[in-house]
Amino acid sequence: MKIGMLTSGGDCQSLNAAMRGVAKTLYNNTNDVEIYGFLDGYKGMITKNYKLMKEEDFSGILTEGGTILGTSRTPFKYINEPDKEGRDKVAGMIKTYKDLKLDCLVMLGGNGSHKTAALLSQKGLNVVTLPKTIDNDIEGTEMSFGFQSAIDVATRTIDEIHTTAASHSRVFIVEIMGHKTGWLTLHSGIAGGADIILIPEIPYNVDEVLNTIRKREKQGKKFTIIAMAEGAISDEDAKLSKKELKEKRKTYTFPSVAYQLSDELQKKAGQEVRVTIPGHVQRGGIPSASDRTLATRIGVEAAGLILRKDYGNMVCIKEGKFSKIPLEEVAGKTKMVNVDNELIRQAESLGISLGRKA
Numbered sequence: 543m544k545i546g547m548l549t550s551g552g553d554c555q556s557l558n559a560a561m562r563g564v565a566k567t568l569y570n571n572t573n574d575v576e577i578y579g580f581l582d583g584y585k586g587m588i589t590k591n592y593k594l595m596k597e598e599d600f601s602g603i604l605t606e607g608g609t610i611l612g613t614s615r616t617p618f619k620y621i622n623e624p625d626k627e628g629r630d631k632v633a634g635m636i637k638t639y640k641d642l643k644l645d646c647l648v649m650l651g652g653n654g655s656h657k658t659a660a661l662l663s664q665k666g667l668n669v670v671t672l673p674k675t676i677d678n679d680i681e682g683t684e685m686s687f688g689f690q691s692a693i694d695v696a697t698r699t700i701d702e703i704h705t706t707a708a709s710h711s712r713v714f715i716v717e718i719m720g721h722k723t724g725w726l727t728l729h730s731g732i733a734g735g736a737d738i739i740l741i742p743e744i745p746y747n748v749d750e751v752l753n754t755i756r757k758r759e760k761q762g763k764k765f766t767i768i769a770m771a772e773g774a775i776s777d778e779d780a781k782l783s784k785k786e787l788k789e790k791r792k793t794y795t796f797p798s799v800a801y802q803l804s805d806e807l808q809k810k811a812g813q814e815v816r817v818t819i820p821g822h823v824q825r826g827g828i829p830s831a832s833d834r835t836l837a838t839r840i841g842v843e844a845a846g847l848i849l850r851k852d853y854g855n856m857v858c859i860k861e862g863k864f865s866k867i868p869l870e871e872v873a874g875k876t877k878m879v880n881v882d883n884e885l886i887r888q889a890e891s892l893g894i895s896l897g898r899k900a
């Protein structure tokens with residue numbers, strides 16, 4: 543059997559572990575397998591840039607971060623526009639699949655990449671996918687690989703800021719990735735003992751943030767750590783229409799939301815704040831042990847789907863168990879943090895402020 547394999551979208555720590563899981567399971571369960579690795583995501587499939595993989599290519603990569611195949615991203619809205627060389631992208635991908643006489647395409651990607659995977663599946667290609675992202679925002683799965691390693695990095699950043707914040711009696715904002723969702727901030731904020739956690743799903747009130755800082759001061763706690771998601775939004779901005787918000791943001795000179803909040807706190811109450819942004823460090827380095835295990839197991843399940851010719855699905859975790867979900871139920875959706883999520887209740891019970899007005 544001939545398998546095409548690619549990684550798409552932002553990289554993360556256990557992509558290699560997942561590919562190894564797929565490959566080892568296939569090599570171990572059939573004598574007849576050829577894996578074509580497309581280089582730099584869907585781009586490699588469009589331009590027929592691939593490498594015929596050897597079994598040994600998948601050895602020694604369990605602990606390696608990044609992706610041995612490379613990755614790329616272009617917004618899905620441009621999928622039907624020709625690429626720089628004038629090539630029709632979708633037709634190019636289908637042609638490569640047919641030219642190589644592939645039996646299946648294995649795609650490791652996030653929510654954006656699943657739109658393309660679902661489109662290719664609709665066009666008649668056999669597709670099996672694996673959920674990767676540090677954001678944990680893929681619909682249909684309780685967890686994606688990459689997420690747990692990123693939690694560890696973000697938590698370590700909060701830990702490290704804690705010692706300097708305490709020594710200097712300072713207020714710090716640690717801005718955490720997660721795109722439009724607050725999963726990574728919520729988990730690392732709790733693990734790192736943040737005092738305030740701001741996520742996009744719960745617009746924050748600046749006065750409430752200030753009140754929490756003052757309340758802590760009265761308790762003799764001279765420092766405050768705010769874990770803020772990169773997609774967090776103030777309640778004032780949340781009231782605006784999409785168009786109004788776009789116009790307002792044009793007037794902002796801040797490089798990111800943490801600097802906006804820092805400015806608001808300074809202007810409102812003269813509150814001095816320091817900002818720390820770990821950025822892409824959050825998806826770099828070696829995967830954590832639990833992430834390696836998850837990625838490997840998702841890889842084994844994906845290989846199982848391929849061997850059973852159970853195409854058109856993403857491997858997922860549902861109620862703590864491995865399962866599968868049709869690609870059309872995943873594509874085009876974002877899994878947000880539900881405000882009724884028990885993590886939110888538990889964080890607030892603990893005395894963490896989520897920035898909502900009391």
Ligand SMILES: Nc1ncnc2c1ncn2[C@@H]1O[C@H](COP(=O)(O)OP(=O)(O)O)[C@@H](O)[C@H]1O
Nearest residue numbers: 551552584585614615616618652653654655658
């Ligand atoms: N060369 C390319 N040309 C067009 N689209 C591409 C190319 N490479 C990747 N893509 C697209 O880039 C997008 C990646 O999605 P994105 O939302 O950025 O990341 P993720 O999948 O990690 O959420 C997908 O829609 C994918 O199909």
Ligand SMILES: O=P(O)(O)OC[C@H]1O[C@](O)(COP(=O)(O)O)[C@@H](O)[C@@H]1O
Nearest residue numbers: 551552652674675676677719720721
């Ligand atoms: O790598 P880029 O293009 O700077 O994008 C940053 C974005 O990618 C992520 O790190 C991961 O997102 P994906 O898994 O969807 O690729 C987000 O948290 C962040 O918003």
Ligand SMILES: [Mg+2]
Nearest residue numbers: 652653654675
């Ligand atoms: Mg994404």
